[in-house]
Amino acid sequence: xxxxxxxxxxxxxxxxxxxxxxxxxxxxxxxxxxxxxxxxxxxxxxxxxxxxxxxxxxxxxxxxxxxxxxxxxxxxxxxxxxxxxxxxxxxxxxxxxxxxxxxxxxxxxxxxxxxxxxxxxxxxxxxx
Amino acid sequence: xxxxxxxxxxxxxxxxxxxxxxxxxxxxxxxxxxxxxxxxxxxxxxxxxxxxxxxxxxxxxxxxxxxxxxxxxxxxxxxxxxxxxxxxxxxxxxxxxxxxxxxxxxxxxxxxxxxxxxxxxxxxxxxx
Amino acid sequence: xxxxxxxxxxxxxxxxxxxxxxxxxxxxxxxxxxxxxxxxxxxxxxxxxxxxxxxxxxxxxxxxxxxxxxxxxxxxxxxxxxxxxxxxxxxxxxxxxxxxxxxxxxxxxxxxxxxxxxxxxxxxxxxx
Numbered sequence: 001x002x003x004x005x006x007x008x009x010x011x012x013x014x015x016x017x018x019x020x021x022x023x024x025x026x027x028x029x030x031x032x033x034x035x036x037x038x039x040x041x042x043x044x045x046x047x048x049x050x051x052x053x054x055x056x057x058x059x060x061x062x063x064x065x066x067x068x069x070x071x072x073x074x075x076x077x078x079x080x081x082x083x084x085x086x087x088x089x090x091x092x093x094x095x096x097x098x099x100x101x102x103x104x105x106x107x108x109x110x111x112x113x114x115x116x117x118x119x120x121x122x123x124x125x126x127x128x
Numbered sequence: 129x130x131x132x133x134x135x136x137x138x139x140x141x142x143x144x145x146x147x148x149x150x151x152x153x154x155x156x157x158x159x160x161x162x163x164x165x166x167x168x169x170x171x172x173x174x175x176x177x178x179x180x181x182x183x184x185x186x187x188x189x190x191x192x193x194x195x196x197x198x199x200x201x202x203x204x205x206x207x208x209x210x211x212x213x214x215x216x217x218x219x220x221x222x223x224x225x226x227x228x229x230x231x232x233x234x235x236x237x238x239x240x241x242x243x244x245x246x247x248x249x250x251x252x253x254x255x256x
Numbered sequence: 257x258x259x260x261x262x263x264x265x266x267x268x269x270x271x272x273x274x275x276x277x278x279x280x281x282x283x284x285x286x287x288x289x290x291x292x293x294x295x296x297x298x299x300x301x302x303x304x305x306x307x308x309x310x311x312x313x314x315x316x317x318x319x320x321x322x323x324x325x326x327x328x329x330x331x332x333x334x335x336x337x338x339x340x341x342x343x344x345x346x347x348x349x350x351x352x353x354x355x356x357x358x359x360x361x362x363x364x365x366x367x368x369x370x371x372x373x374x375x376x377x378x379x380x381x382x383x384x
Contacts, residue, residue, distance in 0.1 A: 238284070
């Protein structure tokens with residue numbers, strides 16, 4: 001694994017656009033082959049995944065919603081290698097069904113543990 | 129000293145419940161023997177210790193208060209090894225009498241210096 | 257380069273006073289010869305440099321303004337070695353003309369990259 005290692009921590013729902021903009025700017029600056037990015041999501045920030053559009057259930061109603069736009073940005077970033085990791089404690093606390101998460105999101109038992117381990121592996125920590 | 133080393137930084141009064149919840153989830157995940165946790169408190173966050181219940185002075189009036197509940201959670205965490213460190217500059221700025229602090233809180237001349245030193249010792253930094 | 261290495265990250269306009277106070281307290285604690293401090297400014301925090309007083313253009317009108325006071329504090333800190341680094345993406349986003357920046361501010365293509373590189377160089381990260 002080459003490239004700059006960065007962990008973004010988000011725990012406030014209102015900070016999603018800022019986090020995703022930061023990641024986009026960073027990738028534009030260094031190039032996607034030179035970056036290893038992980039986003040650890042805990043606290044209320046996981047509620048971005050609540051009541052999201054389910055294509056099979058008439059998701060069209062959500063077209064153009066703010067959440068929809070953010071989820072699309074996340075999906076695009078995941079396709080260039082950005083990892084999105086959600087905290088199980090937070091999902092439970094925010095009543096987000098784990099089964100309903102987008103495919104590009106993985107779940108860890110505790111987001112804080114993930115943040116600690118990644119820093120021990122040499123990841124820079126950024127809290128936008 | 130074994131275990132994952134983590135420093136939590138709190139400088140906003142409104143973030144106490146989140147910080148304490150994060151620590152509790154982390155301890156539940158890794159086990160208290162596998163964690164070295166320090167909480168550095170500066171800015172307005174130190175005002176959690178202001179006008180706290182003083183048992184000898186009729187503290188009963190505070191029973192059930194939000195502050196009281198947070199202080200109880202802190203005390204419990206301190207008993208399983210979590211260190212709480214307050215910044216003297218912040219205590220002065222928030223007019224918190226150092227003598228009135230709970231026994232489990234230690235004071236350092238500058239919270240920022242403590243945060244820097246701990247990161248140099250290999251502590252992960254987390255700002256909930 | 258000797259001394260404790262610290263990177264302060266600011267991306268909210270409302271946090272300037274807190275950041276500058278933290279730096280001042282830190283320098284008072286360890287001494288300016290024992291600190292290497294860099295402030296990385298992105299997001300809306302760069303708008304502190306917007307419409308600032310331009311002495312040649314009748315800046316007197318701004319005397320005593322909050323922004324003016326903060327800029328003076330920054331300038332003083334820069335004279336004792338604190339580096340202020342602004343993100344070009346943020347300057348564009350906030351419509352701040354790069355040419356209008358104070359002399360003590362340098363510009364990098366992406367603030368996030370700067371934060372990542374500094375942490376890789378051993379700087380502690382602090383988000384006040």
